[in-house]
Amino acid sequence: MNVLVILIPVSVALGALGLAACIWTLRHGQYDDLDGDAARILLDKPAPEADPEDSSDA
């Protein structure tokens, strides 16, 4: 039973890690345009605003 003293904090910490990741995605606006992000994965180049030089020769 002593193993629980380690296991419970570990499981809670792992859960909290997931929660932190979820809050991070939320703060970075990753749910603002779900349709757009689903479509963007099909683009083979980074978006122009990420790499302004890339867009001029496309």
Place this chain on the structure above:
Amino acid sequence: MTAACPACAGAAPAAQVASEAAGEVIHLSLPGIHCAGCIAGVERTLGALPGVRAARVNLGRRRARVVVDPGTGAGPALTALAAAGYEAQELDEAALDTGDAAGRMLLARIAVAGFAMMNVMALSVAVWSGAGEATRALFHWAAAAIALPALAFAAVPFFTSAWGALRAGRLNMDVPIALAIALAGTTSLVETILDSGADTWFDAALSLTFFLLAGRYLDHRARATARSAAAELTALELPRATRLEGDRRVTVAVADIRPGDRIALAVGARAPVDGVAEAACRLDRSALTGEADPVEIQPGDAVCAGETVLGAPLVLRATARAEDSTLRRLARLVEVAETGRHRYQGWADWAAKLYAPLVHGLSAVAFVAWWVATGSVGTAIAVATAVLIITCPCALGLAVPAVTASMTGRLFRAGVLLKSATALERLAEVDTVLLDKTGTLTTGRLEAPDLDPAAAAVARALAEASDHPVSRAVAHALQDHAAAPLTDLREVPGEGMHGLWDGAPAFLGRGPDGTELRLPDRTLPLATREELRPGAAEAVAALRAQGLSVHLVTGDHARRAAALAARLDLDEVHSGIAPEEKAALVAEFAARGARVLMVGDGINDAAALAAAHASLAPATALDAARVAADGVLLAADLRILPETLSTAKRAARRIRQNLAIAAGYNCVAIPVALSGLAGPLAAAIAMSTSSVTVVANAVRR
């Protein structure tokens, strides 16, 4: 400088990293984009423009946010996008709600509740499967440590809403929810401290919070989408006007126009305020009166806000400020008519009203009965808590929003935007449809009839020389014919075009029976017909096939209305109806017990739109009409109308099914809970299965 190509020469590296903050942010509406290719195309087009610092497309909102150098404006971006084949319009940033803070907060609460629910559930499962005394105490403490802070954060919306209702002396859905969560948290904490071997309810309180937050988020999302799309329509109409100051042209906000200002109006522009015309002009008054024929006015004649300038640009001398103009005065009619609408009670409200006292009553009864029977306050509170939690309105809180969100989402993709929360249910009850004519059933343009080649050639030559709408429609329809060589062309206002054809007189214009073409040897009537909106005939047929009675209601004169009714299979035609009479007509139908759906686009329809049981306006409608209506038809094709009604009927059916499922679960669960047999395990199972069932029923095809 090592720039190899001339295009790069101007773009120094320093300029490329120029901060966004110093730039000007513009928002563009891109109604036509729908795929990854469009995103790439738009962003590439914008990115290649000089002066554009960053561009990001939001596909879900069909919008782009562009950062440009100060002073650049939206002009170059719009031109470039139009050249690349993308339809784009500038949006007024003030009218847009950018970002969705409330939605994000709800998501964060859902995430916290979900995280805590899973961890506590894992601990609870161990307790339910028979953990030893010391382990159980440890698990209870661990669960309390996770659940209480999580509840304190995630359940805030329910507590605030319940507190607000209680302070106002009302009971709402959130009162039993908040009570159940608070009671479950407190009794479980007490049990953890005493460790008397009774049940704890931390997992139940968390799953209750999680499921209800999910329902609340669905509801919020459906409404936020509709609101932002509605705001976009308003934002498309940039409230700007061009004021003449001496010989300078200054762009000002419409709200800043003062009486006496001279406002320049381009052809096709709407007058922003009431005023008097400085020159003779032709006006389209259909938005105010429903009459399709343009009106000729003389210098000094009054022009009302909302009227469209035809023919030639006009200078208007303002006589009123925007908020005192006719348009706004008519909009106030709407507010009066709308008060009846707010009294409508949706299925969910009805169920909630029944539910809240029932649950409170039941748990009070359970408390008293168990107290008297066992003499133990602790047991009595435990049973009362179980009753509150098990009768949890998961189905009510989740089922109705899930159906509305799924159905309004489906309608939105089809091109219908519902603004009001109860619009779906009201649309489902409609049995009579009133259709406005100009701008709703018809496009407001005219079709020209067939003519033999010689007559067509003369008609085209005469029509081309005039900018009267009828002439323009005739010229447009005859553009495949060559124009005859005519001489001595002159236009007589209010009469028509005269010319000489091989030396003989020819005429196109107003005859005794409408428009006619007079040739030297004969006179031909030109029966100009109004052009129907696409899908109008099919829509009317489909509505009648659904068993609805379809009526035409118009401010235009009887001849035009009858001509249109003959082409469409309508039940009845009401013509020459003034704006107030339209609302009265709706009221008359309502008095006879009919549930009216009003579809209209003009200011003259606004009061009727607000008075009707349900109402829709095309996207081309005036702002006041769109505001008054429950929904906006974004699609140009009218066939969407019968589709909307059948979807609404299906949604209403699903809502009733879900309420029945929820009631069924409660019928089984309540007796169990009252008898004190329901533990946290039963609550967890009942809550999850009922929630999953109603959501599955809501989203199935």
